[in-house]
Amino acid sequence: MTPSFKTRRRNGLLSALPLLLPAYAWLTLAIFLPLSAMVYFSLLSDIAPNAPSPSLTIENYATFFSDPLYATLLWRSLVLGLIVTLACLVIGFPAAYVLAKILKGRAREAIFLLVILPFWSNSLVRVFSWSMVLREGGILDTALNAVLPFEVTFDLIYSYPAVVIGLVHSYLPYMVLTCYLTLQAIDDALIEAARSLGASRLSALRRIVLPLAMPGMLAGSALIFIPVVGSFMEPRILGGRNGTLFGTVIEDQFTAVYNWPLGAALSFILLAVVLVILLAAAPVLRRTA
Amino acid sequence: MARVDVKNVSLSFGAYRALNDVSISFADGGFYALLGPSGSGKTTLLRMIAGFEYPDEGSILIGGEAVESVPVDKRRIGMVFQNYAIFPNMSVAENVAFGLRVRGEKGAGVEKAVSDALDLVQLGHLAKRRPHQLSGGQRQRVALARAIVTKPRVLLLDEPLSALDKGLRKDMQIELKRIQREVGVTTIFVTHDQDEALSISDRIGILKDGAIVQEGAPEEIYDRPRSEFAATFLGEANIIEGTAEGGRLTLENGVSIPLPQEAARSSGHLRCAIRPERVHVVPGGLASVNLSQAGTLTGIVRHKLFSGSLSTYSIDCDGRQFQAIVPRTGEDDIRMGSPVEVTWKKEDLIILA
Numbered sequence: 001m002t003p004s005f006k007t008r009r010r011n012g013l014l015s016a017l018p019l020l021l022p023a024y025a026w027l028t029l030a031i032f033l034p035l036s037a038m039v040y041f042s043l044l045s046d047i048a049p050n051a052p053s054p055s056l057t058i059e060n061y062a063t064f065f066s067d068p069l070y071a072t073l074l075w076r077s078l079v080l081g082l083i084v085t086l087a088c089l090v091i092g093f094p095a096a097y098v099l100a101k102i103l104k105g106r107a108r109e110a111i112f113l114l115v116i117l118p119f120w121s122n123s124l125v126r127v128f129s130w131s132m133v134l135r136e137g138g139i140l141d142t143a144l145n146a147v148l149p150f151e152v153t154f155d156l157i158y159s160y161p162a163v164v165i166g167l168v169h170s171y172l173p174y175m176v177l178t179c180y181l182t183l184q185a186i187d188d189a190l191i192e193a194a195r196s197l198g199a200s201r202l203s204a205l206r207r208i209v210l211p212l213a214m215p216g217m218l219a220g221s222a223l224i225f226i227p228v229v230g231s232f233m234e235p236r237i238l239g240g241r242n243g244t245l246f247g248t249v250i251e252d253q254f255t256a257v258y259n260w261p262l263g264a265a266l267s268f269i270l271l272a273v274v275l276v277i278l279l280a281a282a283p284v285l286r287r288t289a
Numbered sequence: 290m291a292r293v294d295v296k297n298v299s300l301s302f303g304a305y306r307a308l309n310d311v312s313i314s315f316a317d318g319g320f321y322a323l324l325g326p327s328g329s330g331k332t333t334l335l336r337m338i339a340g341f342e343y344p345d346e347g348s349i350l351i352g353g354e355a356v357e358s359v360p361v362d363k364r365r366i367g368m369v370f371q372n373y374a375i376f377p378n379m380s381v382a383e384n385v386a387f388g389l390r391v392r393g394e395k396g397a398g399v400e401k402a403v404s405d406a407l408d409l410v411q412l413g414h415l416a417k418r419r420p421h422q423l424s425g426g427q428r429q430r431v432a433l434a435r436a437i438v439t440k441p442r443v444l445l446l447d448e449p450l451s452a453l454d455k456g457l458r459k460d461m462q463i464e465l466k467r468i469q470r471e472v473g474v475t476t477i478f479v480t481h482d483q484d485e486a487l488s489i490s491d492r493i494g495i496l497k498d499g500a501i502v503q504e505g506a507p508e509e510i511y512d513r514p515r516s517e518f519a520a521t522f523l524g525e526a527n528i529i530e531g532t533a534e535g536g537r538l539t540l541e542n543g544v545s546i547p548l549p550q551e552a553a554r555s556s557g558h559l560r561c562a563i564r565p566e567r568v569h570v571v572p573g574g575l576a577s578v579n580l581s582q583a584g585t586l587t588g589i590v591r592h593k594l595f596s597g598s599l600s601t602y603s604i605d606c607d608g609r610q611f612q613a614i615v616p617r618t619g620e621d622d623i624r625m626g627s628p629v630e631v632t633w634k635k636e637d638l639i640i641l642a
């Protein structure tokens with residue numbers, strides 16, 4: 001970068017300050033303050049109803065390491081995050097490609113609407129409708145049996161696949177949208193240039209489109225991976241006993257067991273692990289992007 | 290290298306007919322310019338030869354074989370896009386190597402070919418640069434090197450110079466011509482710019498509303514345009530119309546002018562054109578010309594446009610504006626508002642269809 005560019009950018013930042021201030025003030029209020037409160041909570045000893053005034057301790061963090069169950073659950077959550085993210089990528093990228101590069105006009109608008117429609121319905125409603133669809137004697141089961149000549153019992157509810165299906169459905173739009181935006185920004189002439197130079201469709205996709213769409217795919221993956229690792233609603237409703245994950249355990253601490261300090265500590269461990277993963281991935285990702 | 294034949298090709302986008310029964314042939318090794326106003330179908334024709342669009346009717350032959358069923362990547366063409374379409378995720382050398390790599394070529398052969406191509410466009414020293422570090426002219430040359438390194442049968446260029454400023458454009462025109470001659474590839478060059486078309490191409494095709502209006506060598510089209518459109522699109526022209534009889538043309542205002550030999554036998558309504566630089570301006574209306582050999586009109590000088598070595602006069606001849614380009618020899622005593630006589634040799638009159 002040239003020096004003149006740098007000074008221009010600094011001036012830009014200075015003049016943008018009034019515009020940025022409200023956003024940062026809000027972020028401070030909405031994220032920093034609750035987070036600080038949670039840090040404080042995570043360091044308290046268990047607040048039993050009739051306990052004397054609580055004292056500060058790191059016992060809650062120690063709990064995570066003393067019981068291997070927590071690590072196992074965390075691992076399960078990370079694997080789930082990976083599976084859901086990959087599934088969203090595999091389903092979402094082609095959809096975004098078709099939307100951005102193949103469809104035009106009316107058809108594009110219609111399909112686009114269908115993609116973002118899930119955003120408009122309440123997430124709880126969405127998850128419960130999946131539970132209707134997936135259970136034995138549910139919509140999918142009945143429909144399949146009506147069509148197929150032989151008897152099948154289709155009972156996915158309270159299983160790991162049900163959790164994956166529900167989560168993929170919830171988070172797919174993020175992937176489609178981020179990929180759509182980067183694909184949209186890729187000049188069609190680049191693809192045509194590649195084709196004119198002798199690249200097949202597939203080869204042009206692999207050598208030109210995929211590398212250029214990488215930032216969108218990564219952004220979408222991060223947007224999905226982080227919340228999925230901490231998810232608890234879909235695992236609880238669709239997974240039942242099989243949906244016990246790190247996120248549901250944290251939720252239990254707050255809503256069922258009322259062990260807020262442990263819940264807070266586990267949340268921070270999750271946050272730290274996710275941050276470490278993102279930091280570790282950053283150099284690799286930057287190279288590909 | 291190969292010749293390209295476009296035969297009776299039509300293409301519609303929905304209800305809009307972008308190309309209408311176009312037939313044109315591009316000889317092996319020639320340098321063709323496709324010229325026409327915006328929206329006339331130049332890009333569409335080029336994209337059709339490349340294989341990005343398919344004709345509704347008619348056929349396209351490259352090297353004598355029909356290419357309808359041949360996809361873009363198998364047509365062995367090179368294309369330079371208007372915005373160059375340099376791959377931003379690759380260095381200059383990688384961009385140029387792309388066409389060879391997708392064909393599965395590897396090793397020293399690729400490197401040699403890439404550096405040869407870059408030397409040809411005089412960019413050998415910038416091989417490692419990223420595209421965003423290049424100027425417009427350099428990008429254009431990368432695009433050209435990338436297109437010719439695969440030894441295409443046909444080189445298609447869609448207004449490759451339109452983004453450049455005038456000086457650079459002139460340089461690039463010369464360079465493009467040099468490279469084309471060196472490589473010998475059949476080249477089809479789309480442009481808006483008539484001077485560009487005239488100066489670098491062997492042949493010109495003029496398109497209008499999706500149809501070829503005229504096709505031929507630059508001098509031929511300039512000297513013998515067949516329609517008012519061709520005459521006014523390629524250069525300036527004064528249009529004269531009237532009734533022909535007995536080798537003379539009688540204008541609306543009653544003035545009679547001689548017709549050239551070729552139109553000696555025409556009769557009835559006739560449209561003609563005369564190039565402004567073929568017009569002589571005589572001050573004071575004192576021309577002593579042979580009225581059977583020269584056309585003469587009288588008028589009043591209304592405007593004068595000075596452009597260095599030339600002056601362009603706009604002369605009002607009975608309500609009709611007449612343009613005359615006169616070299617500035619230092620003896621011009623043509624004043625604004627003064628009466629003048631404009632004359633031309635009768636052979637310089639162009640008969641339009």
Ligand SMILES: Nc1ncnc2c1ncn2[C@@H]1O[C@H](COP(=O)(O)OP(=O)(O)OP(=O)(O)O)[C@@H](O)[C@H]1O
Binds near residue numbers: 307325
């Ligand atoms: N994909 C398309 N869909 C619909 N109409 C199109 C499409 N491509 C081109 N056209 C129309 O076809 C006509 C010819 O377009 P084309 O791009 O060939 O013009 P052009 O001669 O290259 O013009 P310019 O000099 O402005 O580039 C235009 O009227 C344009 O609107």
Ligand SMILES: [Mg+2]
Binds near residue numbers: 331332333
């Ligand atoms: Mg065009």
